[in-house]
Amino acid sequence: MTIETELKLRFLVPEDTAKLSTHPLLANAGVGAVEQLIATYYDTPARELLELGFALRVRREGGRLLQTIKTAKAGFGGLHQRYEWEREVREDAMLKDGPDLSQLPEILREETFNADLLKRLAPCFTTDFKRTQWILPLVDEGSADGRDAKGGYVEVCLDQGEVRNGEHTAPLHEVELELKGNDDDPTRLYEIALQLQQTLPLVIENTSKAQRGYQLGACEPSASFAPVPQKAQPVALNPEISVQEAFISIMNNGYAQLGTDPEGVHRMQGGLRRMRTCLSLFEPLIPPDSSRALRAELSWIAHILGHARDWDVFTETLDGTDERLQSLQREAHEKRQSCYRDLREALGSVRYSRLLLNLGAWLSGRYWLSNPDPEAWEALARPVGEFAARKQDVDGE
Numbered sequence: 001m002t003i004e005t006e007l008k009l010r011f012l013v014p015e016d017t018a019k020l021s022t023h024p025l026l027a028n029a030g031v032g033a034v035e036q037l038i039a040t041y042y043d044t045p046a047r048e049l050l051e052l053g054f055a056l057r058v059r060r061e062g063g064r065l066l067q068t069i070k071t072a073k074a075g076f077g078g079l080h081q082r083y084e085w086e087r088e089v090r091e092d093a094m095l096k097d098g099p100d101l102s103q104l105p106e107i108l109r110e111e112t113f114n115a116d117l118l119k120r121l122a123p124c125f126t127t128d129f130k131r132t133q134w135i136l137p138l139v140d141e142g143s144a145d146g147r148d149a150k151g152g153y154v155e156v157c158l159d160q161g162e163v164r165n166g167e168h169t170a171p172l173h174e175v176e177l178e179l180k181g182n183d184d185d186p187t188r189l190y191e192i193a194l195q196l197q198q199t200l201p202l203v204i205e206n207t208s209k210a211q212r213g214y215q216l217g218a219c220e221p222s223a224s225f226a227p228v229p230q231k232a233q234p235v236a237l238n239p240e241i242s243v244q245e246a247f248i249s250i251m252n253n254g255y256a257q258l259g260t261d262p263e264g265v266h267r268m269q270g271g272l273r274r275m276r277t278c279l280s281l282f283e284p285l286i287p288p289d290s291s292r293a294l295r296a297e298l299s300w301i302a303h304i305l306g307h308a309r310d311w312d313v314f315t316e317t318l319d320g321t322d323e324r325l326q327s328l329q330r331e332a333h334e335k336r337q338s339c340y341r342d343l344r345e346a347l348g349s350v351r352y353s354r355l356l357l358n359l360g361a362w363l364s365g366r367y368w369l370s371n372p373d374p375e376a377w378e379a380l381a382r383p384v385g386e387f388a389a390r391k392q393d394v395d396g397e
Contacts (some may be wrong), residue, residue: 004084006178007189010205014173020158025195032132037061041213042081042099045121052112055210056099067099077356078204079186108179125213128171129161138183139192152183154192163209165216174205190361203353239385250278251363260347262340265308272302285376290368297355308343311336
């Protein structure tokens, strides 16, 4: 079992995919290796794997037939981190018996991928795309010889093709950035994505290829597989953890509530409010200069979300009122629709994706530590319980 860490981006203009190979970031990566990848995804007629949170595919890759099982965790901010089990299988055995699940951990075979479920598995949909792959070594800037101490690298993959489900298809024009080797820090993925985005119209892609397949045609399940912002949960903080860890936990909690679906406006508002409050609360220890640009962009999207939410509430207030107010109701609904058009445009923009990528890089890379202040470092390392007590004393005075 491995943990897959990748960041997915989508081209707003498919014709711009040709520009990726000439990007300065890939100048020293050589000619990308090209391969046609065709995969079949399996599930039961009742979509039991989907409901259990797994995706099962068999894909021909590098002259081999590879069977992969992934946890179907939704991505946020373009970042996907999933458990993955992969093994090579024989084609004759696949044709005769279907997927081979014998090498899975015993607990999975007994509780999830049991013999009864195996009998009901059948092809569900396929993906067919051309992959162009480049390798970017991760260089440790602090090392004397310029080499990466962890031996990590990033696979940059351009995927062009389609997802097919019966007569229904969905195009694929996306870039995958996947961490390989011993490094599991996603900061470099965010940084590479931001570099690519400087010259290419790329937006984050939270929907996996499997998710798109399930959403197509007759294979669409009753329960939506599309990623939605996470419901806000209380942040349980141990008073003994450091102030910095508490700050990161609260910020990540708010970050997880951001998405690209306008229907999640109320939830996204809550996430933004939590992050902006957190930045204000910890401002004495987090240098304002390190987050000034982020604060400005958070205010920009919060303003657009606020307008949409305000008209939501107002139109709901007018529902069921006197018939003599019908003209006002119509005008309010039109204004609401206009606000949602603006919101949809903003959430699908390169600017909003850049905000999410910058936020992800800032949090995972702890950019506020780039200008060391010994007193701030010391304060950030103290237990958050002490920080909370001091804040309470000051606020109570």
